[in-house]
Amino acid sequence: MNNDHFMLKLIEEELAEDPFNREMCTRFPPEPNGYLHIGSAYAIHTNYMVAASFGGKFHLRFDDTNPLKEDITYVNAIIEDIKWLGYDPKEHIYYGSDYSDAIYRSAVKLIEDGKAYVCDLSPSEMTDYRGTLTEPGRNSPYRDRTVEECLLLFGEMKAGAYLAAAKVLRARIDMSSPNMNMRDPVLYRIIHAEHYRTGDEWCIYPMYDFAHPIQDAIEGITYSLCSIEFKDHRPLYDWVLHELETPSPPRQREFGRLSLTGVVTSKRFLRQLVEGGHVDGWDDPRLPTLRGLRRRGFTPESIRRFITEIGSIRAQSTVDISLLDHCLRQELKGTTVSVMGVLRPLKVVITNYPEGQMELLTIENNSENPELGSREVPFSRTIYVEQDDFMESPPAGFHRLSPGMEVRLKGAYFIRCEHVIKDAMTGEIVELHVTYDPRTKSGSGFSERKVKGTIHWVSVEHTVSVDVHLYDKLLYSDAPPEENEDWSERLNTESLTILRNAMVEPYIRDVGIEHKFQFFRHGYFCTDSKLSSAERLVFNRIVPLKDTWNKR
Incomplete structure (x- = not known):
């Protein structure tokens, strides 16, 4: 024993x-x-x-x-x-x-x-x-x-x-x-x-x-x-x-007794949050209820791993919630397929790519687990990239897309930004015109030059529009509230960010909705079991990629 x-x-x-x-x-x-x-x-x-x-x-x-x-x-x-x-x-x-x-x-x-x-x-x-x-x-x-x-x-x-x-x-x-x-x-x-x-x-x-x-x-x-x-x-x-x-x-x-930083586990206080309409029921993904964790995308294996990592607790103990996130990442990193999802899309037209052409590019399903194999992703003249992956006047050390700068599209080609198209009324950037180098296709062995940045993308013609929910801690303080305290004073108003019309590759739609994925550079996601339907997928970010517990 x-x-x-x-x-x-x-x-x-x-x-x-x-x-x-x-x-x-x-x-x-x-x-x-x-x-x-x-x-x-x-x-x-x-x-x-x-x-x-x-x-x-x-x-x-x-x-x-x-x-x-x-x-x-x-x-x-x-x-x-x-x-x-x-x-x-x-x-x-x-x-x-x-x-x-x-x-x-x-x-x-x-x-x-x-x-x-x-x-x-x-x-x-x-x-x-x-x-x-x-x-x-x-x-x-x-x-x-x-x-x-x-x-x-x-x-x-x-x-x-x-x-x-x-x-x-x-x-x-x-x-x-x-x-x-x-x-x-x-x-x-x-x-x-x-x-x-x-x-x-x-x-x-x-x-x-x-x-x-x-x-x-x-x-x-x-x-x-x-x-x-x-x-x-x-x-x-x-x-x-x-x-x-x-x-x-x-x-x-x-x-x-186990407590976690940033969350309240008292049933009485949780009931106040639910009945006060501060959250979306007992299964709100921001709550520490098992229903909430399950809907957010936590696995039973990750929770059992977390409990095992804690070990013996003899007295009242508060554990940093980053350990729970760490255990989840350890569980998901070798088992989830890595897909390309653009959360805040910016349209990019590859002006020298043939109009009407589409090719299938091979992408690894998970770089840490070769057993998950690979898949083919459609590529075309017009794509979406992340808004954050472009800066018109970048600071030193910015290695993504900017005027005259070249980056690699993940699993595809090098592209160079040639023109920035803005809205005449607002001055907002609405589109980029770029050129690509056909010799730089991934896996072609081309090595004449190198680029420092690689960004993900999705083909406009083949994308799937989804909603994405990003979560932060629900409360500014995990201390038990005072009697009759106004919950609104300690609720984090940015605990839920909803992104409408994020764009993801069609693989997500084709494999069905009961899966978990790693979105390149964004973290691990799953479909929201309560809000998703065959007509409209809603994704919850389970946990970001950054692992603060490992750094400790």
Whole structure:
């Protein structure tokens, strides 16, 4: 076993001293009230990796005990995203709501054992009674209710006799505990809302800290692997299992929480962005949701590679997002076909090239992977080049096209700029007239002279017009926003640039739309699965070619 990961080392040492009498079993327990994001991927990987390393099982269990926010749409999306990511739980998909009867019986047992009571304090009163980090809490005036009275009241709560927040069931532990989570935490609350699975069968629902250990015990989980913010909740997890006399109880252990520079992964803040109309839904390519990354063009292999590169995280950690981009480039550079796409077209007429003539020129599909072969690209008298590849008065060191300067067209000929045609009204450059040297065709062996610059192009007569979306980071700051903060103050207004009528070679249309490509000098692109159609292709730039992580 490769136990370089701290969690594997920890578990291996614990099992050597105190083994379980059952196989390893871990779980990922998302609440179906939103979509998975890149931080979720790290948690999924950690649970899946531990189970696989010990030859065990991995469960997907939905923590669906709050009907106010949950929906089957999220359930289906989470299942699809986890399978796409490569961590398929197969038949091991479970729902916390299926254990409602067992969890209720557990609560009744705690009441009968004098370990839980029904409390009538309002939420604000409970906060006041709870105390602070430096001051102990105070016992609720309802803490000494008898077992019989609490059983009666809890039964009435279940029967729907009370309004929401009128009563709660609390654990009877220690209001002076230095751990705030142990100061008589709430176990059940009243919620009058229809549940997406159980309908109106229940009007009381368990808190996560109470349901979590019971669900783990029911499923035979051995290790409940949680992110680091649940470390202070571990004593309550153990208390519940101990008081319920759980044989061979599961063990909760914690790993670090993953954050990325330039993105917000909080589900609450992501929801504000979506519901506020600041982005194009949960699958907006600028969001760190798995849906957004997938639509942008990230591959599951690149995300798994990124998580593996990060390795062990013991505490809250922020990773530079350029590492994620680097892992994606490493994944794409040897597998994508390199094509010519002109994003901001400038028309060029080759005045000495025969009118009406077209020839097919051979271009390598990928210079780093000869196995991808080559293709033929049509060449004609009129072509498009990038506007940025021409300067009328270039500075020193500019090696592209300018008046009197010669460059190579990629895979084609040398051309020289002879005339610049401008709009008479605006003075804007609208067309270049150039000449070509037929002796300089690529592969002809001509070596009389050299040129320093090579630019890409597409034939006007054979081009395909597409829309291109270029992305930058969505937020100026990745710090959690203040309460009621105006999102518009931190949104990058240039996070999305839309280029209409970019021109690409016909190969892109001919191979279909479910492909990824490298556009020469521009980066890696894919078709937008939401906006593209057979009639009009929309391309998202997945990532530019520049690799800032490699430079570091």
